[in-house]
Amino acid sequence: MLCISYQPDEKTCVQFTxxxxxxxxxxxxxxxxxxxxxxxxHHYLQMTKxxxxxxxxxxxxxxxxxxxxxxxxxxxxxxDCDSLTSMLNLYLLLQMALNLVAALVCLSxxxxxxxxxxxVFYVGVRFYSLTATEGQxxxx
Numbered sequence: 495m496l497c498i499s500y501q502p503d504e505k506t507c508v509q510f511t512x513x514x515x516x517x518x519x520x521x522x523x524x525x526x527x528x529x530x531x532x533x534x535x536h537h538y539l540q541m542t543k544x545x546x547x548x549x550x551x552x553x554x555x556x557x558x559x560x561x562x563x564x565x566x567x568x569x570x571x572x573x574d575c576d577s578l579t580s581m582l583n584l585y586l587l588l589q590m591a592l593n594l595v596a597a598l599v600c601l602s603x604x605x606x607x608x609x610x611x612x613x614v615f616y617v618g619v620r621f622y623s624l625t626a627t628e629g630q631x632x633x634x
């Protein structure tokens with residue numbers, strides 16, 4: 495079922511299936527990496543708006559201090575809230591950068607597979623001259 499009749503480079507069904515799976519998994523990896531970058535960026539923006547206080551050897555951070563129903567994030571055994579939030583921001587920035595690199599690798603893999611498969615242009619250079627009978631046979 496996966497093998498279609500037009501297979502320019504693939505000699506077997508297994509080669510076609512492997513190339514198809516490689517392309518699909520690269521595309522899936524690209525989507526996953528872009529989503530990971532988006533979620534890390536969202537959390538990074540949230541963490542820049544945190545207001546943190548040290549309470550009983552724990553760090554409690556809130557987004558909005560005036561909102562009594564606002565989410566409170568508690569980090570146990572953290573006495574220095576400033577170093578904790580700066581370290582978490584650094585980790586989120588590192589995660590965004592690494593996922594962006596992975597997304598670019600997946601994008602390049604998809605681009606190479608697509609270009610190899612569908613955008614191959616032949617120049618049409620001939621090393622021999624056509625005779626009149628060969629030229630008439632090749633008319634379409």
